Amino acid sequence: MSSGFRTFNPSQNTWNKEEYFPTSETALAEKLNILSLAQSIYSKLSAASRADFLKAIHTALEARKENIKGFYLKESGLSNNRFETEWTRTLSTIQLFEQYLRNQYRFEKTEKFISDSIQIQKVTLPIGPVLVLGSSNFPLAYSTAGGDTIAAFAAGCCVFVKAHAMHAGTSIQVAECIEEARKIVNLPEGIFTHVLDDGFQHAQRLCLDERIQAIGFTGSFKGGKALMDLAYSRDTPIPVFAEMGSVNPVVIDQDLSIEQQKIAAKKLASSICTDAGQFCTKPGLIFIPNGPSGENFTKVLKEFVAETNAVPMLHPTIHLNFENGKKEIASISHLKFSNSPNIQIGIEGRWAIAETNVPNLLKNKRLKEEVFGPFTLLVNYTNKEELLIGLEALSGQLTGSIFYDNQSELVTDCIEILTRKVGRIILNDVPTGVRVTESMHHGGPFPASSDSRFTAVGPDSISRFQKYVSIQQKNIS
Amino acid sequence: MSSGFRTFNPSQNTWNKEEYFPTSETALAEKLNILSLAQSIYSKLSAASRADFLKAIHTALEARKENIKGFYLKESGLSNNRFETEWTRTLSTIQLFEQYLRNQYRFEKTEKFISDSIQIQKVTLPIGPVLVLGSSNFPLAYSTAGGDTIAAFAAGCCVFVKAHAMHAGTSIQVAECIEEARKIVNLPEGIFTHVLDDGFQHAQRLCLDERIQAIGFTGSFKGGKALMDLAYSRDTPIPVFAEMGSVNPVVIDQDLSIEQQKIAAKKLASSICTDAGQFCTKPGLIFIPNGPSGENFTKVLKEFVAETNAVPMLHPTIHLNFENGKKEIASISHLKFSNSPNIQIGIEGRWAIAETNVPNLLKNKRLKEEVFGPFTLLVNYTNKEELLIGLEALSGQLTGSIFYDNQSELVTDCIEILTRKVGRIILNDVPTGVRVTESMHHGGPFPASSDSRFTAVGPDSISRFQKYVSIQQKNIS
Numbered sequence: 001m002s003s004g005f006r007t008f009n010p011s012q013n014t015w016n017k018e019e020y021f022p023t024s025e026t027a028l029a030e031k032l033n034i035l036s037l038a039q040s041i042y043s044k045l046s047a048a049s050r051a052d053f054l055k056a057i058h059t060a061l062e063a064r065k066e067n068i069k070g071f072y073l074k075e076s077g078l079s080n081n082r083f084e085t086e087w088t089r090t091l092s093t094i095q096l097f098e099q100y101l102r103n104q105y106r107f108e109k110t111e112k113f114i115s116d117s118i119q120i121q122k123v124t125l126p127i128g129p130v131l132v133l134g135s136s137n138f139p140l141a142y143s144t145a146g147g148d149t150i151a152a153f154a155a156g157c158c159v160f161v162k163a164h165a166m167h168a169g170t171s172i173q174v175a176e177c178i179e180e181a182r183k184i185v186n187l188p189e190g191i192f193t194h195v196l197d198d199g200f201q202h203a204q205r206l207c208l209d210e211r212i213q214a215i216g217f218t219g220s221f222k223g224g225k226a227l228m229d230l231a232y233s234r235d236t237p238i239p240v241f242a243e244m245g246s247v248n249p250v251v252i253d254q255d256l257s258i259e260q261q262k263i264a265a266k267k268l269a270s271s272i273c274t275d276a277g278q279f280c281t282k283p284g285l286i287f288i289p290n291g292p293s294g295e296n297f298t299k300v301l302k303e304f305v306a307e308t309n310a311v312p313m314l315h316p317t318i319h320l321n322f323e324n325g326k327k328e329i330a331s332i333s334h335l336k337f338s339n340s341p342n343i344q345i346g347i348e349g350r351w352a353i354a355e356t357n358v359p360n361l362l363k364n365k366r367l368k369e370e371v372f373g374p375f376t377l378l379v380n381y382t383n384k385e386e387l388l389i390g391l392e393a394l395s396g397q398l399t400g401s402i403f404y405d406n407q408s409e410l411v412t413d414c415i416e417i418l419t420r421k422v423g424r425i426i427l428n429d430v431p432t433g434v435r436v437t438e439s440m441h442h443g444g445p446f447p448a449s450s451d452s453r454f455t456a457v458g459p460d461s462i463s464r465f466q467k468y469v470s471i472q473q474k475n476i477s
Numbered sequence: 478m479s480s481g482f483r484t485f486n487p488s489q490n491t492w493n494k495e496e497y498f499p500t501s502e503t504a505l506a507e508k509l510n511i512l513s514l515a516q517s518i519y520s521k522l523s524a525a526s527r528a529d530f531l532k533a534i535h536t537a538l539e540a541r542k543e544n545i546k547g548f549y550l551k552e553s554g555l556s557n558n559r560f561e562t563e564w565t566r567t568l569s570t571i572q573l574f575e576q577y578l579r580n581q582y583r584f585e586k587t588e589k590f591i592s593d594s595i596q597i598q599k600v601t602l603p604i605g606p607v608l609v610l611g612s613s614n615f616p617l618a619y620s621t622a623g624g625d626t627i628a629a630f631a632a633g634c635c636v637f638v639k640a641h642a643m644h645a646g647t648s649i650q651v652a653e654c655i656e657e658a659r660k661i662v663n664l665p666e667g668i669f670t671h672v673l674d675d676g677f678q679h680a681q682r683l684c685l686d687e688r689i690q691a692i693g694f695t696g697s698f699k700g701g702k703a704l705m706d707l708a709y710s711r712d713t714p715i716p717v718f719a720e721m722g723s724v725n726p727v728v729i730d731q732d733l734s735i736e737q738q739k740i741a742a743k744k745l746a747s748s749i750c751t752d753a754g755q756f757c758t759k760p761g762l763i764f765i766p767n768g769p770s771g772e773n774f775t776k777v778l779k780e781f782v783a784e785t786n787a788v789p790m791l792h793p794t795i796h797l798n799f800e801n802g803k804k805e806i807a808s809i810s811h812l813k814f815s816n817s818p819n820i821q822i823g824i825e826g827r828w829a830i831a832e833t834n835v836p837n838l839l840k841n842k843r844l845k846e847e848v849f850g851p852f853t854l855l856v857n858y859t860n861k862e863e864l865l866i867g868l869e870a871l872s873g874q875l876t877g878s879i880f881y882d883n884q885s886e887l888v889t890d891c892i893e894i895l896t897r898k899v900g901r902i903i904l905n906d907v908p909t910g911v912r913v914t915e916s917m918h919h920g921g922p923f924p925a926s927s928d929s930r931f932t933a934v935g936p937d938s939i940s941r942f943q944k945y946v947s948i949q950q951k952n953i954s
Contacts, residue, residue, distance in 0.1 A: 040893065111916040118906070120916040122937075125896060127929065232709055236873065236923045239930065396713065415948075416517065419602060424947040429595070439588040439597040441947040446713045452604065452944035453716065460599075460945075467929035468937075470901040470918040471892075 005198035007166050010077025010312035013346035020168040023195040028202060031160075031193045035129050035211050038190025039158045043126050049185070050154055051101035056181035057145060057153075058094045064177055068140075071169035076139050077312035077347075082275050090140040093147055093436045097154045100438075100459040105154075120472045126156030127239070127467045128213025131206050133227070134164035134171055135218040136314050137278045143167060144174040144194065147436075147456055148216030148241075155465035157214070158191050160206060165198040166315045172196075207231055214465050217242040218280070218456065220372070221447050228450055241464045242450040243443060245370050246397040247284035247377075248431045251387065251414050252297055253404035254289035261297045264403040264428075268376075269304030271430035276313045276349030277374035281399055281431040284370055285377045287387055298378060302338065302353060310340060310348035313373065319347040322373035326352045329371060334360045349373045355380070358390040368394055384410045388417060396445030396452070397422040399431035423448060423455070482675035484643050487554025487789035490823035497645040500672040505679060508637075508670045512606050512688050515667025516635045520603050526662070527631055528578035533658035534622060534630075535571045541654055545617075548646035553616050554789035554824075559752050567617040570624055570913045574631045577915075577936040582631075596950045603633030604716070604944045605690025608683050610704070611641035611648055612695040613791050614755045620644060621651040621671065624913075624933055625693030625718075632942035634691070635668050637683060642675040643792045649673075684708055691942050694719040695757070695933065697849070698924050705927055718941045719927040720920060722847050723874040724761035724854075725908045728864065728891050729774055730881035731766035738774045741880040741905075745853075746781030748907035753790045753826030754851035758876055758908040761847055762854045764864055775855060779815070779830060787817060787825035790850065796824040799850035803829045806848060811837045826850045832857070835867040845871055861887045865894060873922030873929070874899040876908035900925060900932070 004019035023031075045053075061068070065087065072083050110121040130152040134143035141147065144161050152159045163171035175194035182191055195202055206212055207230040215231055217224050217240065224242030231240045256264060271283050286301075288294040313319040329352075330337045336355035351374040361367050361379050371377075381387040391400075391414060400418040402425075404411050418425045423444030434442050434457055442457035443449040449456070454464045481496035500508075522530075538545070542564065549560050587598040607629040611620035618624065621638050629636045640648030652671035659668055672679055683689055684707040692708055694701050694717065701719030708717045733741060748760050763778075765771040790796040806829075807814045813832035828851040838844050838856050848854075858864040868877075868891060877895040879902075881888050895902045900921030911919050911934055919934035920926040926933070931941045 043896075109916050111914055113912075118912075120912065120914065122916040122918055123896075128897070228714075237705075237927075238923075239928065419520075419600075419946055420605070422946065424949060427948070427950045429949065429951040435590075435595075435597065435949075437588055437590075437597065439586050439599040439947060441599055441945045443945075445944070446715075450714075451716065453940070455945065463930070467922070468918045468920075468932065469896055469899065470916060471904070472901060472906065472912075473904040474906040 005165060007075045007168055008315045009074045010314060010347055011074070013312075016074055016169070018169055020196055022197045023202065028195060028205070031190070031195065032209060032211055034190040035158055035160070035193070038188055039126070039129055041188055042158055042191050043156050045156060047101040047105045047107060050156060051098045053181060053185050053187065054094050054098040054101070054150065054153060056184045057178055058091055058098070060177035060180045061091060061145065061174065064173060068170060068173045071173055072139055075167050075170050076314055078275055079311070086138065086140045089436060090145060093141070094145070094150055096436060097150050097459060097462070101154055104459070116474075118472060118474050120470055122468055122470045124466050125469055127465050129158040129160055129211055130214045130216060130465050131160045131162065131212045132216045133162050133203060133219070134167060136164050136166060136318065137280070138218065139164070139167040139170045140174070142218040144171045145178055147461060148218070151461040152216065152465045154462045157465050158193070160193045160195070160212065162195050162197060162203050162206065165196070168196055203227070204230060208234060210234070210236065213238055215240040216464070220244065224450060239464070240450050241454055241456065243280060243398070243456045244447055244449060245280040245372070246399070246444065246448040247368065247370050247394070248281055248397055248399045248401070249391060249394055250283045250286045250401040250403070251391070252286060252288045252294065253402065253408070253410055254291065254293040255405045255408065256293070256297070256403060257405065258296065260403070260405060262300055265297060265301040266304050267430045269301055269308060271432045272376045273305060273308035273351050273374045274432070276311050277351070278314055278318070278349070278372065279432050281434060283376060283401065283431055285379060287379050287381050287390060290380050290382050294380060298355070305351055305353060306340070308351060310350050313347050313349040316347055318372065319349065322349055322371065322375070325371035325373065326375060328366055329354050329375070329377070332364050332366060351375065353378060357381070358386045361390055362393050384413065388413055391417045391421070394421060396448040398442065398444045398448045399424045399426055401426040401429065401431055403428055421445065423452065482642060484552045484645055485792045486551045487791060487824055488551070490789070493551055493646070495646055497673055499674045500679065505672060505682070508667070508672065509686060509688055511667040512635055512637070512670070515665055516603070516606055518665055519635055519668050520633050522633060524578045524582045524584060527633060528575045530658060530662050530664065531571050531575040531578070531627065531630060533661045534655055535568055535575070537654035537657045538568060538622065538651065541650060545647060545650045548650055549616055552644050552647050553791055555752055556788070563615060563617045566913060567622060570618070571622070571627055573913060574627050574936060574939070578631055581936070594952060598948045600946050600948060601943050602946055604942050606635040606637055606688055607691045607693060607942050608637045608639065608689045609693045610639050610680060610696070611644060613641050613643060613795065614757070615695065616641070616644040616647045617651070619695040621648045622655060624938060625695070628938040629693065629942045631939045634942050635670070637670045637672070637689065639672050639674060639680050639683065642673070645673055680704070681707060685711060687711070687713065690715055692717040693941070697721065698847075701927060702924075716941070717927050718931055718933065720757060720875070720933045721924055721926060722757040722849070723876070723921065723925040724845065724847050724871070725758055725874055725876045725878070726868060726871055727760045727763045727878040727880070728868070729763060729765045729771065730879065730885070730887055731768065731770040732882045732885065733770070733774070733880060734882065735773065737880070737882060739777055742774060742778040743781050744907045746778060746785060748909045749853045750782060750785035750828050750851045751909070753788050754828070755791060755795070755826070755849065756909050758911060760853055760878065760908055762856060764856050764858050764867060767857050767859050771857060775832070782828055782830060783817070785828060787827050790824050790826040793824055795849065796826065799826055799848065799852070802848035802850065803852060805843055806831050806852070806854070809841050809843060828852065830855060834858070835863045838867055839870050861890065865890055868894045868898065871898060873925040875919065875921045875925045876901045876903055878903040878906065878908055880905055898922065900929065
């Protein structure tokens with residue numbers, strides 16, 4: 001019998017009392033065995049029936065809000081405010097997809113060729129059962145009933161969720177809501193499956209199981225790439241949509257007025273530090289012009305950052321990785337490094353800001369990589385050319401932002417580079433706070449995501465889990 | 478200096494006199510060096526301007542029809558009729574895409590959020606330069622100005638074509654037309670690049686070059702999978718759309734009347750043998766019911782096949798592979814094997830039909846794999862259950878066909894399995910002769926194609942080479 005595991009309460013720096021047990025091998029095999037039948041039933045459902053299922057999930061979640069909140073808070077260390085934001089986002093995503101299925105979802109296009117009495121109908125079909133891995137930094141919106149799960153359900157796919165071990169309690173609560181909803185709309189067992197594991201074993205096994213047909217993941221590059229490798233190693237490779245984060249470069253133009261600098265700096269400080277900067281869209285690299293304008297901006301930004309309060313990180317491993325990340329950055333020469341006061345109260349994410357210039361950025365690979373937590377790297381640029389070289393040196397990114405007053409050539413040139421490098425360009429705003437709408441693209445070129453052709457957010461994300469079949473018909477005689 | 482190579486004239490079983498030289502390393506490097514600039518210019522073109530480019534290619538090709546035909550015939554051994562069909566298909570694809578760009582192509586969707594004055598615009602962008610590898614069996618429609626190239630141009634991508642060595646002359650003619658068109662619409666060098674090679678070196682090198690952002694391929698599983706592996710091995714993996722063929726199962730229902738059997742058998746015999754069966758959609762496996770009905774169908778089918786004339790295969794290697802494939806099938810026990818008369822005139826593809834049953838099909842992996850050429854495997858089934866087991870045992874397929882009189886449970890059950898297994902279901906018709914229309918899906922689950930979410934045919938194929946960026950705007954003050 002495998003041993004149990006516990007979740008961690010970051011606010012109190014203690015382990016929660018509830019004990020969870022990894023799903024047994026036997027139970028896992030049984031759950032996989034009923035998947036094909038469930039998928040064949042769910043595949044046949046109309047878009048309206050899938051919408052009814054989403055609506056029932058919405059209702060079930062609402063009824064259980066207080067229970068979910070209790071687990072969420074004690075398993076994440078995130079604030080009440082953050083819970084409310086993420087809760088609203090999760091529910092409004094479900095509603096948006098429900099409405100999309102009812103009003104816009106296109107199931108087929110049909111053409112008739114009179115000349116030779118052939119009719120062809122192109123049909124949108126679910127790709128098959130989808131494995132979703134719960135994320136650490138979005139216990140709701142990118143976990144059990146999050147964007148990947150809802151997109152897969154909308155596409156007509158059965159969903160197999162492997163809960164994030166550190167959010168096991170939250171995940172079980174949400175999973176029970178989905179199961180309640182499934183029963184209410186009278187769908188068979190197996191449409192949704194929830195498994196627990198405190199290691200990588202189940203995820204690896206599921207990723208290699210021939211019954212799983214696609215994978216949705218939000219997390220680190222290391223985790224996402226490992227899943228991609230496994231999925232590609234199968235006899236029949238399957239698509240993985242992995243959203244793997246990035247440094248999300250920000251460009252500060254020197255034409256900002258003092259007042260505009262203050263507005264930008266305040267927004268950025270909040271974007272870097274809120275919820276200990278544990279967002280894939282946290283601005284982790286800011287290009288700042290040399291000279292008085294840039295110096296003033298840096299000063300103001302640091303002041304705003306210094307005013308923020310350190311809050312606990314999601315769990316001890318993330319905190320440890322953040323501390324190590326800061327040390328790695330600090331060890332690189334030609335780098336100014338300021339840190340927040342070194343007072344250790346539990347596992348707070350203590351902010352840090354490092355300063356360098358474009359030549360150093362080009363030389364050091366580590367400076368171009370994400371440090372997950374309340375950290376940002378300020379990169380001074382001497383002129384437009386140097387700025388563009390710096391931007392060009394970055395790999396694929398989820399976002400790129402520019403703060404400016406006038407749409408100068410610098411802005412146009414930055415946009416030109418960013419259209420190749422990023423999934424979302426933000427003009428005069430911060431990258432955090434991804435809006436769940438039809439026009440949102442949340443993804444970006446590798447390594448920000450596994451495939452720049454798909455988004456993790458908005459109704460377009462359904463197409464990650466869809467395939468197509470043409471049905472061509474002719475009378476034999 | 479690398480040595481030259483020649484193309485082969487299958488009709489005369491001789492090597493053509495023209496000598497071609499692989500593009501030199503230096504020339505290749507130069508062509509790659511101008512790619513970024515060309516892509517940045519082409520990216521900015523409107524859909525209408527891309528349509529103008531396609532129209533100019535169409536015009537240039539039409540003007541050079543006779544030259545192209547000359548090379549086509551002497552480099553492929555294919556018939557005049559086949560040239561005309563493929564020519565029409567190639568030109569009508571260009572026209573279809575041109576019209577699609579002018580009338581339907583959606584570049585962006587914009588949303589405005591009044592409450593906080595944010596505007597988000599989701600823009601469709603080219604994924605970047607695309608490598609297209611000329612196919613052996615479609616010297617026009619899946620080569621230099623074929624479906625992949627035109628889809629990539631429509632998406633706004635520069636195209637790098639590596640000609641199929643055995644169609645070098647045809648490919649050069651077509652490439653010159655594209656270059657003429659490029660000059661007429663006043664686009665810079667590098668939008669289109671054409672390289673020659675008689676080995677795999679250039680293809681491998683290009684597949685690994687960081688400037689190439691996607692790959693289009695039509696050919697064998699071995700070739701497609703090798704490209705997928707290379708593309709995945711890069712620091713930044715890129716999408717490969719490989720259409721890799723399949724056995725294209727056909728089901729014969731026992732309710733066909735004698736007259737219907739005759740119609741089906743005639744169509745199938747032609748589909749198996751036309752152009753030496755060198756189609757990715759050739760029906761390579763036919764499920765036939767045991768008993769008098771099936772026996773009659775088999776007899777009639779064999780008679781029609783025996784009436785066909787052997788025609789040359791595309792080149793000596795394909796012919797050799799076909800002969801070896803037939804031997805492999807013949808060596809498998811419990812297999813009836815008939816072959817067309819063993820008269821050796823050059824490199825004709827001499828048809829062969831093998832007969833087996835479902836239990837043997839299940840046991841032998843080779844029987845479930847494609848034999849490229851005029852060959853089909855007849856698989857007898859005793860009842861519906863056995864038929865379904867046989868279908869279920871097949872891997873991903875481009876197509877699956879059913880010939881029947883009444884829409885019985887057998888038909889419904891076959892369709893249910895085929896929606897999971899194939900990219901196109903054909904009711905009462907043969908799989909060859911893919912129609913280029915909006916409702917066509919030409920692809921299918923791995924290993925028929927590399928990704929069941931995309932098609933190689935029709936305007937939807939543009940999305941293989943597109944990515945998306947959201948541009949989010951807010952006033953700073």
